[in-house]
Amino acid sequence: xxxxxxxxxxxxxxxxxxxxxxxxxxxxxxxxxxxxxxxxxxxxxxxxxxxxxxxxxxxxxxxxxxxxxxxxxxxxxxxxxxxxxxxxxxxxxxxxxxxxxxxxxxxxxxxxxxxxxxxxxxxxxxxxxxxxxxxxxxxxxxxxxxxxxxxxxxxxxxxxxxxxxxxxxxxxxxxxxxxxxxxxxxxxxxxxxxxxxxxxxxxxxxxxxxxxxxxxxxxxxxxxxxxxxxxxxxxxxxxxxxxxxxxxxxxxxxxxxxxxxxxxxxxxxxxxxxxxxxxxxxx
Amino acid sequence: xxxxxxxxxxxxxxxxxxxxxxxxxxxxxxxxxxxxxxxxxxxxxxxxxxxxxxxxxxxxxxxxxxxxxxxxxxxxxxxxxxxxxxxxxxxxxxxxxxxxxxxxxxxxxxxxxxxxxxxxxxxxxxxxxxxxxxxxxxxxxxxxxxxxxxxxxxxxxxxxxxxxxxxxxxxxxxxxxxxxxxxxxxxxxxxxxxxxxxxxxxxxxxxxxxxxxxxxxxxxxxxxxxxxxxxxxxxxxxxxxxxxxxxxxxxxxxxxxxxxxxxxxxxxxxxxxxxxxxxxxxxxxxxxxxxxxxxxxxxxxxxxxxxxxxxxxxxxxxxxxxxxxxxxxxxxxxxxxxxxxxxxxxxxxxxxxxxxxxxxxxxxxxxxxxxxxxxxxxxxxxxxxxxxxxxxxxxxxxxxxxxxxxxxxxxxxxxxxxxxxxxxxxxxxxxxxxxxxxxxxxxxxxxxxxxxxxxxxxxxxxxxxxxxx
Numbered sequence: 001x002x003x004x005x006x007x008x009x010x011x012x013x014x015x016x017x018x019x020x021x022x023x024x025x026x027x028x029x030x031x032x033x034x035x036x037x038x039x040x041x042x043x044x045x046x047x048x049x050x051x052x053x054x055x056x057x058x059x060x061x062x063x064x065x066x067x068x069x070x071x072x073x074x075x076x077x078x079x080x081x082x083x084x085x086x087x088x089x090x091x092x093x094x095x096x097x098x099x100x101x102x103x104x105x106x107x108x109x110x111x112x113x114x115x116x117x118x119x120x121x122x123x124x125x126x127x128x129x130x131x132x133x134x135x136x137x138x139x140x141x142x143x144x145x146x147x148x149x150x151x152x153x154x155x156x157x158x159x160x161x162x163x164x165x166x167x168x169x170x171x172x173x174x175x176x177x178x179x180x181x182x183x184x185x186x187x188x189x190x191x192x193x194x195x196x197x198x199x200x201x202x203x204x205x206x207x208x209x210x211x212x213x214x215x216x217x218x219x220x221x222x223x224x225x226x227x228x229x230x231x232x233x234x235x236x237x238x239x240x241x242x243x244x245x246x247x248x249x250x251x252x253x254x255x256x257x258x259x260x261x262x263x264x265x266x267x268x269x270x271x272x273x274x275x276x277x278x279x280x281x282x283x
Numbered sequence: 284x285x286x287x288x289x290x291x292x293x294x295x296x297x298x299x300x301x302x303x304x305x306x307x308x309x310x311x312x313x314x315x316x317x318x319x320x321x322x323x324x325x326x327x328x329x330x331x332x333x334x335x336x337x338x339x340x341x342x343x344x345x346x347x348x349x350x351x352x353x354x355x356x357x358x359x360x361x362x363x364x365x366x367x368x369x370x371x372x373x374x375x376x377x378x379x380x381x382x383x384x385x386x387x388x389x390x391x392x393x394x395x396x397x398x399x400x401x402x403x404x405x406x407x408x409x410x411x412x413x414x415x416x417x418x419x420x421x422x423x424x425x426x427x428x429x430x431x432x433x434x435x436x437x438x439x440x441x442x443x444x445x446x447x448x449x450x451x452x453x454x455x456x457x458x459x460x461x462x463x464x465x466x467x468x469x470x471x472x473x474x475x476x477x478x479x480x481x482x483x484x485x486x487x488x489x490x491x492x493x494x495x496x497x498x499x500x501x502x503x504x505x506x507x508x509x510x511x512x513x514x515x516x517x518x519x520x521x522x523x524x525x526x527x528x529x530x531x532x533x534x535x536x537x538x539x540x541x542x543x544x545x546x547x548x549x550x551x552x553x554x555x556x557x558x559x560x561x562x563x564x565x566x567x568x569x570x571x572x573x574x575x576x577x578x579x580x581x582x583x584x585x586x587x588x589x590x591x592x593x594x595x596x597x598x599x600x601x602x603x604x605x606x607x608x609x610x611x612x613x614x615x616x617x618x619x620x621x622x623x624x625x626x627x628x629x630x631x632x633x634x635x636x637x638x639x640x641x642x643x644x645x646x647x648x649x650x651x652x653x654x655x656x657x658x659x660x661x662x663x664x665x666x667x668x669x670x671x672x673x674x675x676x677x678x679x680x681x682x683x684x685x686x687x688x689x690x691x692x693x694x695x696x697x698x699x700x701x702x703x704x705x706x707x708x709x710x711x712x713x714x715x716x717x718x719x720x721x722x723x724x725x726x727x728x729x730x731x732x733x734x735x736x737x738x739x740x741x742x743x744x745x746x747x748x749x750x751x752x
Contacts, residue, residue: 023498037455043547043556044455068555084455086492216542216556219453219494220687221463223521223536237523237530242688256530259640263532266637267557 001081005058010140013065014108015074016050022057024087030115031093031210031246034059035218037084038072045069046215048112048245049088062111068271075279089218090245093185093208095119100126102174102181104167104196106188107133112210113187114141121148128181129153130170132192136161167192168199175203183208186249190258197249207249211240213260228253288391291320293398298611302581305467305550308608309373317402321349323387324394331384332396337736338436340364342381342396349399358407361400366439366482367432367735369408369474372401374465375732376602408477417486421445423749426509428495428690431459432731433722434515435482436738442485444746449509451493456546459517461731463546464538464572466579496689501718511717511745514705515738518723519687523680524567528625533559533642537568537576537681544579559677563587565645567622568681569599574606576679577614588614589673593621593650593663619650621663623670625678645673683728694718702727711741719745
């Protein structure tokens with residue numbers, strides 16, 4: 001059992017939790033993920049590590065309430081326990097030698113981008129952060145990004161906060177103005193990462209994307225998290241859990257990844273509604 | 284009394300009924316059947332059956348106890364060699380091991396050794412016997428990586444000798460392939476749980492959610508004071524055929540399909556982990572895993588399940604009993620067939636059509652057997668122009684696995700072969716001092732009992748090494 005040391009609502013649909021898991025806290029690096037189960041009969045879901053504190057032995061996770069399991073997780077309070085918490089899984093982000101980086105985060109993906117921005121900032125890398133949300137109410141981690149970014153550009157789809165438009169708008173503007181980056185690191189919805197990659201392509205800037213496909217074991221056993229890279233015209237199968245989650249954006253078949261993400265969309269919608277209804281009845 | 288030439292049949296659930304439930308197929312011998320079957324054993328002096336057993340159970344010894352109706356005595360004989368008798372009695376391929384060497388089998392049917400083993404273990408387990416007591420500690424600590432059959436055997440054998448053993452399991456449940464892979468109807472989870480309880484009673488410490496290579500490395504295990512490490516991490520990443528369409532929705536590896544159903548209990552009426560149920564299913568491959576996947580799909584409500592295998596029934600590697608059970612249940616074997624491409628739905632007018640990207644069929648080609656290959660198996664060759672469509676909406680690839688890279692990548696000095704299997708010497712030791720390995724992590728996908736044999740051998744080697752150190 002793993003204790004919830006802290007719970008904080010970042011916006012109406014996004015929650016931060018610190019979980020007591022010293023063995024994971026000792027090892028986790030930016031870019032890696034954990035898998036948890038809320039209760040004994042629960043499903044396994046992967047979440048990226050948003051931070052660690054070796055002294056308190058805690059691991060920070062930030063999740064959006066999108067389905068039955070994240071709904072159940074959000075019902076848990078400080079001091080309560082979850083059944084399982086395993087990690088760190090996947091390869092850490094490769095940040096060595098980077099001097100100037102543009103971080104592009106979207107929605108709850110910003111929770112994953114934030115520890116990477118922090119790590120880069122800590123090693124003296126110049127960090128430009130472009131973070132986008134649908135609207136003002138959904139903005140998270142603005143202060144945190146401000147602290148570890150040399151330049152921070154806030155975007156909202158509806159213009160209710162920061163600049164109006166997609167994250168690709170300021171990225172394109174900077175690249176067209178001749179701005180050079182060693183790398184663009186983008187984390188968020190697959191469709192956003194696809195368009196960030198397409199935006200960067202004419203300028204030849206390396207793009208790293210963080211993939212978060214459907215997964216079960218997370219240790220290289222089930223193969224459910226497979227995705228396709230297109231390298232020199234050849235299609236190569238990779239497994240996000242052990243080969244990733246970071247991949248070269250120019251190689252990823254994003255359309256296939258988006259299609260696979262929707263495999264259980266119908267099931268998930270029902271499960272979410274049923275779970276919500278159960279709690280409503282209980283109240 | 285003349286010897287009965289045939290072994291006593293195993294009582295089973297009716298095929299028409301069991302095809303729709305997850306209850307165990309084989310029901311087990313009654314005491315009367317078991318004692319009659321035991322009477323068929325000739326108690327040969329040279330005991331050829333024992334040589335056929337990877338863990339060298341004293342087979343005539345335990346059967347002799349059964350002849351005297353001493354089931355508990357029989358259990359003690361088996362336990363001296365095997366940590367998991369209730370498991371082995373169910374999933375061992377006895378027909379190619381102990382029973383293949385049985386003297387009775389030369390002229391008649393061999394003694395039903397596996398069925399008797401299962402009877403003994405089940406009778407013992409249902410009797411609520413006092414749990415084994417942990418022996419006095421010899422002060423040595425050993426870490427075991429993984430909790431599948433090879434690891435549990437290694438841990439059990441060492442614990443019986445007084446070692447303090449810790450088992451590190453990556454998943455939330457203990458048992459490895461016994462809980463995520465082999466389905467409930469062939470090996471009920473309560474059987475595995477019971478065996479695990481037995482190990483705990485021996486003092487084995489089991490830690491779940493520990494991924495060695497990630498949460499802790501092998502080097503850190505030594506730093507924590509473990510004197511030897513046994514790696515029984517099992518097979519790894521599933522293989523795919525590299526044909527077009529394998530990323531479509533509705534294409535699973537057998538590992539994923541079985542894990543969803545077994546470990547995550549997707550077979551429940553209101554599962555929390557989803558799985559595609561119903562429709563028409565093709566399972567590609569001919570091993571035990573393919574049979575398990577096909578029969579699971581059937582029980583999940585598939586209207587039609589095919590086994591698509593590129594060779595003929597003669598080469599099909601699954602246990603005969605599993606094949607017979609599958610056939611009885613109505614699995615349709617499409618032999619000498621090989622998939623060429625998996626096709627998916629695509630609505631050109633509506634990219635948001637929810638049906639887009641789901642499997643609609645599998646194009647196959649007929650095969651014929653050509654010249655034998657290096658292993659002596661006749662190589663299947665496609666017959667030109669013989670392609671045809673199989674109407675399916677789920678495809679399950681059961682064509683083997685490749686070793687897991689996690690431990691190799693984080694353990695300096697650990698050598699692997701061309702296939703990624705960990706290299707060990709005749710004492711089960713890897714290229715790293717005091718690091719041992721066995722099971723699928725070494726051999727690639729194999730059987731439960733061969734993994735147990737490897738775990739047993741490693742336990743002996745570890746004991747010898749640490750005692751003389």
